[in-house]
Amino acid sequence: MLNKRMNITPEYSTCRVINGGWQLSEGHALQNTIDTAPVLKAFHQLVEQGFNTFDCADIYTGVEELIGQFILERKKSIGRDDTQVHTKFVPDLSILGEIDFNYVERIIVRSLKRLNKERLDLVQFHWWDYNVNGCLDIAGHLVRLKEKGLIANLGTTNFDTKHLKELVKAGYPLVSNQTQYSVLDRRPEKEMVDFCQTNNVKLLCYGSLAGGFLSERWIDQAKPSSLENRSLVKYQLVIEDSLGWDGYQKLLKLMKEIGLKRGCSLSNVATMYVLNKPAVAAAIIGTRSERHILSNQQIFKAELLPEDYKAIDKLINQYPIIDGEPFELERLEGGKHRNIMKMNLNEE
Template sequence: MEFRHLGRSGLIISEIAYGNWLTHGSQVEEEAALSCVRAALDAGITTYDTADVYAETRAEAVLGRALKGERREGLEIFTKVFWPTGPGRNDRGLGRKHIMESIDGSLRRLQTDYVDLYQAHRYDPSTPLEETMVAFADVVRSGKALYIGVSEWTAQQIREAHTLAQELRVPLVSSQPQYSMLWRVIEAEVVPTCEELGLGQIVWSPIAQGVLTGKYTPGTPPPAGSRATDSKGGATMVSRFLGDDVLERVQRLKPLADQAGLSLAQLAVAWVLQNPNVSAAIIGASRPEQVGENVKAAGVKLEPELLSAIDAVLDPVVERDPARTAEGSPKTRP
């Protein structure tokens, strides 16, 4: 495993992080989830990402049980707040009440006294940003989180939050966006802004919900049991990448991966790690062997000629519009 600083902060994290968005507490049984975390630990992964909303809070609880007994100082545990976790009007969003209650719930489920990074899972248009940032600052000053970050915020939202964070003297250090060879919407605005301000990217879905593994092929139905057939496992999100034009071009990446001595999945994870503003790529797994396969992307350097060849293959189907970040966030509190 290789390690990187999270932005310009002093926190060092594994460049491949383990996330349990669509698996723990929902898609796989707990024993399999525990085996996947054990495989991640054995592979040298020290950074674990989750959220209170995943599997209706069950994912945090599973991760807490999986990491119990590990040396806490040797781990970096990240979680998030924003999406609804209960029926009440205040069981959602980034208002002070929800943030202060949610951090306590997350710590209880994770069986830890603090998280290393507490992230705003989306921007809350219904709450003044000042209220949100003061609440996050109080979470940090209470010792319940060491750093704060955001997920799927626009460049302008990040800049405004950073200004308040500086005034409050609270460490805003990261952005967690979707990023892959097919989804590059952060490159035009979010990445330059974060480079300027000192935030690092912790990217999710580096293999485009599995499409960049090559398992989906043009002209054929998705394999049974795959994410594209699971309405609770991200089928809606993966559908954007299932056009035959995209799938045909993904298949054309196979000779390039072979040339680099990598699987398609390893190539995809290694590709996002070539971006110097990326501090970590989040991988998920439903089987332990998937962890071992994907961590082989750590430390891989892709030559400029290979990167150019990848661009030549994928360029017509790559999504680059920075406006897609704002489109993916709710316009009102969910």
């Protein structure tokens, strides 16, 4: 069975299932707003069950503040902060070439205030456009803030292997890279996994449930014509570029069959598949309500056998891996993967 925690560094460990925050941002839902009361209730229950690592970002509108509210509630109820928060530093595309140290420090201090933290556990750096100079300089500014004690650990999010190598060569103390990785999107297996294993960098994986597409509710369903949130829009594109709808349906049925044999859900199987991969420290799973908690617990109670992984691989290896490196298509100007993203959300 899988361990519930894994060390990213000798001094710092993370839950292997991280509570995701993108789906809680104000711009995520396409049709309705989110009621925060059940979310906060679920947060308390998750932490009490040992799932105390949260993922968010400076650009997830309202999410740092929501987690900060939860942290205040924890401090009041138990007298201390028992959470870990992984946030991001994502400077807007429109100002990439204009950023200086003061800007970086201001955004990091803002995250500290929003989260009611004295130090950020992990800051994951993102750079929208590699053609704009300054990426390594900004990474250096983050290192200075780490040295000042504002940040405990530094990682990246959505970097490709080439630019991870450049950061490491420049001396950036990289402990993790957050990347999209699932049974549907295996781009990290091209180069990134090997690089991370060689350089002691851990992968924190989002999209392992494809925004909810990797669940029983989609079995035998026709391809939808409209979708309720940006996650589903995003991951329908992933399905189109990997297995296609027919192959995706075959995969759902196979993983449901495996789950029935092992005493877990289809979604658990999808998560366990990713967690079993080399260099992977954690999967980031969105949580809106307490119904997700029992499902998360089952990931660490059930066990997949080698034959289960082989059966999944046999099926998905019949289909192409999505083109390019992780997040390469998402950077392609005018491309369908890029068009659903918002790249200027860091206004104060």
